[in-house]
Amino acid sequence: MMKIHCYERNFCVSSCSLVPKPLPPRMETHFWYILPDEVKSSSLLNQYLDLLSPCEKENVFRMQGDQLKKRAILARALVRTTIARYQINSQVSPRSLKFRKNIHGKPEVEWQLDEDWRPPPLHFNISHTSSLIACGVTVDSLIGIDVEEKQRTIKNNILSFAQRYFSRHEVELLTSIPDTEVQRQEFIKLWTLKEAYVKALGRGFSGAPFKTFTIRYGAAISGNFNSEASEIVVESSDDPTNLTSNWEFTLLELAGSHYAAICTEKDNACEGKGNVPRKLTVWKTIPFVEDECVSGTGAVVIIGGLTESEVIT
Amino acid sequence: MSSIMLNGKLGGFFKGGRRLGQSDPMSPYTFISSLDITRIFSLKSVSISNKKSLSLRLWPLQSRFRVHCAAKPDTVEKVCKIVRKQLALPEDSSVTGESKFVALGADSLDTFEIVMALEEEFGISVEEESAQSITTVQDAADLIEKLVEKNGA
Numbered sequence: 001m002m003k004i005h006c007y008e009r010n011f012c013v014s015s016c017s018l019v020p021k022p023l024p025p026r027m028e029t030h031f032w033y034i035l036p037d038e039v040k041s042s043s044l045l046n047q048y049l050d051l052l053s054p055c056e057k058e059n060v061f062r063m064q065g066d067q068l069k070k071r072a073i074l075a076r077a078l079v080r081t082t083i084a085r086y087q088i089n090s091q092v093s094p095r096s097l098k099f100r101k102n103i104h105g106k107p108e109v110e111w112q113l114d115e116d117w118r119p120p121p122l123h124f125n126i127s128h129t130s131s132l133i134a135c136g137v138t139v140d141s142l143i144g145i146d147v148e149e150k151q152r153t154i155k156n157n158i159l160s161f162a163q164r165y166f167s168r169h170e171v172e173l174l175t176s177i178p179d180t181e182v183q184r185q186e187f188i189k190l191w192t193l194k195e196a197y198v199k200a201l202g203r204g205f206s207g208a209p210f211k212t213f214t215i216r217y218g219a220a221i222s223g224n225f226n227s228e229a230s231e232i233v234v235e236s237s238d239d240p241t242n243l244t245s246n247w248e249f250t251l252l253e254l255a256g257s258h259y260a261a262i263c264t265e266k267d268n269a270c271e272g273k274g275n276v277p278r279k280l281t282v283w284k285t286i287p288f289v290e291d292e293c294v295s296g297t298g299a300v301v302i303i304g305g306l307t308e309s310e311v312i313t
Numbered sequence: 314m315s316s317i318m319l320n321g322k323l324g325g326f327f328k329g330g331r332r333l334g335q336s337d338p339m340s341p342y343t344f345i346s347s348l349d350i351t352r353i354f355s356l357k358s359v360s361i362s363n364k365k366s367l368s369l370r371l372w373p374l375q376s377r378f379r380v381h382c383a384a385k386p387d388t389v390e391k392v393c394k395i396v397r398k399q400l401a402l403p404e405d406s407s408v409t410g411e412s413k414f415v416a417l418g419a420d421s422l423d424t425f426e427i428v429m430a431l432e433e434e435f436g437i438s439v440e441e442e443s444a445q446s447i448t449t450v451q452d453a454a455d456l457i458e459k460l461v462e463k464n465g466a
Contacts, residue, residue, distance in 0.1 A: 064406060064412075064417055148422070154422065161429065206442035209441040
């Protein structure tokens with residue numbers, strides 16, 4: 001069991017409450033992230049732990065080692081505090097939220113239904129690495145996100161791994177990259193995009209095995225990896241002419257240290273109007289302590305997808 | 314259902330209340346287990362006839378008290394080794410059949426790598442659907458043995 005020591009410095013929840021936010025409009029994504037290294041206070045971590053359900057707490061204590069326990073607490077605290085910010089109704093607080101999994105295991109909010117009240121069509125998805133935990137939120141659109149450390153290496157040979165799991169086109173792309181470092185970076189980017197897509201679909205890995213779809217993006221098509229961000233598309237391997245056009249992607253470089261991929265459903269109402277760039281707002285947060293809107297700063301660099309960074313002051 | 318070995322031979326079965334996780338307190342589980350085990354002792358007439366009182370000693374899970382499930386210990390051991398290597402776990406960290414990948418810090422990329430390493434080690438091919446259902450080392454070992462058997466058939 002992790003021993004949580006309380007230091008003298010106490011954070012009072014009442015004086016440092018969550019800054020409320022309006023729900024993102026359709027065609028906008030809110031992206032919140034926390035850096036575990038910035039949470040140093042054990043009493044703050046205890047406050048986060050206190051927000052969790054008994055089941056979530058049990059899962060935390062099953063994690064092996066203090067670092068993994070901390071990560072698990074922060075992930076659940078991030079989801080709960082993020083959703084609670086949107087002030088869905090007066091009953092919703094970080095602690096009161098209930099979650100369940102859909103039949104494929106994708107987490108979703110279990111709203112406490114009332115006669116007079118219909119829950120908002122809020123969607124969320126989380127992802128974590130040891131050094132960054134993120135939560136994406138949309139309204140009326142499925143969302144999947146994935147974050148990976150830019151420096152991440154894999155134990156297997158990249159091309160062997162790609163041959164096992166990726167589509168033929170993706171393997172060809174990776175094989176064509178002569179520089180091993182660039183190849184590794186492109187691999188990580190592809191991985192995050194593929195993972196974000198599968199998570200957005202919400203049907204589990206068997207619902208969309210990695211080999212059965214190809215992610216293409218501008219750099220990949222032109223072969224110039226320094227080119228500006230351009231559209232990212234997914235196509236089904238079974239039918240390459242059929243661009244799975246319901247989905248749009250954003251690829252970011254986050255905090256200088258991570259790649260983040262966001263996959264969301266396109267708004268059907270916008271079909272035929274050309275590609276309307278999706279708006280994205282990114283916050284770095286330490287719930288109850290501080291929120292910082294980092295869109296438009298160096299902390300958020302859009303490297304793929306037609307997305308506009310929305311700065312909210 | 315779990316089995317119990319007595320002096321190296323199958324002694325009987327007892328129903329575990331729930332799967333024993335990494336940090337679960339042992340005492341309630343061993344209390345219930347000890348009742349069942351006592352029943353097994355009495356049914357099997359293990360040589361305690363000269364003793365007036367029965368004292369039961371349960372060894373820690375990793376040594377004498379072995380709960381056998383479907384896969385051979387050898388397979389479980391190999392899986393543990395691969396998992397340790399993939400996750401770069403410190404020498405003293407505990408990895409057993411009951412270990413959940415997620416609890417050891419594996420994310421989906423790690424899991425894909427582990428599956429690939431297992432495929433290479435055992436000469437099998439794991440479908441996405443099966444890979445998805447693997448949550449513990451034991452699950453992986455059981456699946457491996459199933460696939461190896463199928464290959465051999």
